[in-house]
Amino acid sequence: MYITQPLHRAVQQHPDRIALRCGRRSQTFRTLADRVARLAGALQGLGMATGDRVAILSLNSDRYFEAMIAVPYGGGVINPCNIRWSAAELLYALEDSGSRILLVDDAFAALATRLQADCPWPLTLVHCGDGETPAGMAAYEKLIAGAQPVPDAVRRGDDLLGLFYTGGTTGNPKGVMISHGGMYASLLSLLAEGMAPEGGVYLHAAPMFHVADIGMSGVQWVRGNTQSFIGAFSPTAVVEAIERDRVSHVLLVPTMIQMLVDHPVMREGRDLSSLKCIVYGASPMSEALLDRAMAVLPGVDFMQAYGMTELSPLATLCPAEYHRPEGRKLGKLRSAGRASFCTEVRIVKADGREVPRGTVGEVVVRGPNVMRGYWNKPELTAQTVRDGWMHTGDGAYMDDDGFIFIVDRVKDMIISGGENVYSAEVENVIAQHPLVATCAVIGIPSADWGESVHAVVVPKPGAALSAEEVTAFCRERIAGYKCPRSVDFVAELPVSGAGKVLKTALRAPYWGDRKNQVA
CATH class of the missing domain: 3.30.300.30 (ANL, C-terminal domain)
Structure with missing residues (x-):
């Protein structure tokens, strides 16, 4: 299984379907395939060899998506950088990963120049924004136009797809190694859950450096559906994109949902009839907020996904039927759902033995989606993944139907606005x-x-x-x-x-x- 496979399938089966929409720009799968092959060649020309890490520091865009496909297409490993991190945190991730190429947009061009100056080795900057390319940076569109298309490197299975840096329990961020096969397992799980009906349009409203957005958009990628982009979340931007691009699916955290449904733009009579499903994660959603959201967005399904970066990212899913009035009577709404396809979930004691149903223990997950480990941290990897089971650090209990209810965090983590702290x-x-x-x-x-x-x-x-x-x-x-x-x-x-x-x-x-x- 490899992340570039859906591109070849889409070009073969529906080459003229719209693949990406970003503001006034749009492109078909045929065009996307050509641009990806050329960008992969351009990155190889800049020195990217098999297994090399290429970092991206950018707001959401179609070019971000192209790069995330082109890097593995050319044999590289993606390193999506957290746009909210400080310069010191970003520099640590660049140094720790050994990234030597950084793609950057207009919003972070000045910061990228500082990072380049502080990096201990030559850092090549590629400007993928819409403004004028700053001095000392390669221009994204010129690179594509001047490059020859190269064949797909077909990195697959246990080959490293990406390094995704998360906050560290000991002070420094840690790079989570996700393989092609691990990511694809999560995407197939979501596909089996019916998350990507034919002809759907997914909106990138959550930041694209988050593996959650990659996972939720990835299932649409596997299906060969259209991707829509806004630079960053705002209620107005979300509504405008849904209306303009006929968006069917979007991932939001509960705080985003609250901002959206309570915003005046929702009282302007916009045509949001295309929207079919909102997937949310990071925390459960209160019934009061769910009621408001369902009243403002009648006919839209809500689903909760639970997981973490180390799980590529999916562990469990609470389907739409448990969010509807009849389903809520079953008492599952406050749960994080049940194990998704391709995963096993248990609640265990400190010694790894499973606890009785209804008893609080730690959530552990086993499956092909479990990370390969933490980059350059073998001891931490051994502590976290034991006998194939990923120890999440979340305290929970499981009911008789297999639904898990998160009650505490063993690793003492705070989730604020969908961000892990x-x-x-x-x-x-x-x-x-x-x-x-x-x-x-x-x-x-x-x-x-x-x-x-x-x-x-x-x-x-x-x-x-x-x-x-x-x-x-x-x-x-x-x-x-x-x-x-x-x-x-x-x-x-x-x-x-x-x-x-x-x-x-x-x-x-x-x-x-x-x-x-x-x-």
Whole structure:
């Protein structure tokens, strides 16, 4: 199985079908195949050899999609960069991955120049934006026009498709190695779930560096459907794209759904009749929000997908029928669904033994979609994938029908607005402040973001420190979404007899007696 296979099939079966729509630009599968083969050749001309990593730092676009296909087509490995990361985090990912080519659009051209200057080896920049190509960068369209098409390298199976960097539990991002076969297994699972009916149009509204967007768009890619693009999420942009491109499927996190359904644009009488399904992930959706969404978007199905980057990304799916009024009576709406096709899911104790139904344990997943491991981190890989089972770090229980209900996070991760924030990563930054003695970071409920990052700080004796100073210190070092939105100052942190910080005690005032300690 290989990610370029659907391109060959589409060209053979419906070459004149529209493959990509981006604003006023559109292209057929025939044209896309030619551009991909030429871009692959151009990247080889810039030095990309088999297995080399090529990074992308860009807002969503048709060119982003072309590059994600052209890199493996030419034998390379994609490294989609998180557009919300700081320069230091991006530079770490470039250095750790060994990326020597970086594709960048207008929004990040200036930042890319800084990264190029700080990179320890020559970093070739390719400008894939719509504006004038900055000095020192290769122009994307000129590269394609001047290159000869090359044959597909047909990287497949266990061959590395991409490195996807996620936040690190120990402070540094970690590169998740996803293979062609692993990604394709997730796509086939989604296809079997009926996620890509013939003739559909998928909207890239979530950021394309997220493996969730790659997975949800990928199933449409396998089917040979059309892809539509907006640079970044906004309710108006989503509505305009649905109306203009007759979008049928879109992936949104619950916070995006809330922003969309409550926005004035939804009261303007727009024609959204093409929309058939909204897939959401990162956290469950409240019944109140689901009711509002279904009232504003009658006839649209809602489905929840649960997974993680390390699972390429799918583990479970909660189908549309459990979101409808009759299905909700079965009590599955707050679940993350059941194991998808191609995966096994269990709830286990610390020793790996499965717990009885209804008992909380850790979610583990086995299947062809499990990552190959963490790039350059064999010890962490061995800790995380044991006997073929990916240990997710999520605490949950399974009911008698095989539905899992997430209740806590073993690895102490916060999900804010659909973004993963590891407490340890934020704590490591705050602890560097010269006036901080120690600290702990937790997630607290947020009406807007599901959870927000909250820091509990112990200042050094006699130090005068403000919440604003803590936040500003963090913003200089990590992405804005990881920075604390609120800060408490205390004389000491609660600890266990073994000296471990009792984060359950820190969370208690905010979560109260809720059974689920996640939003």
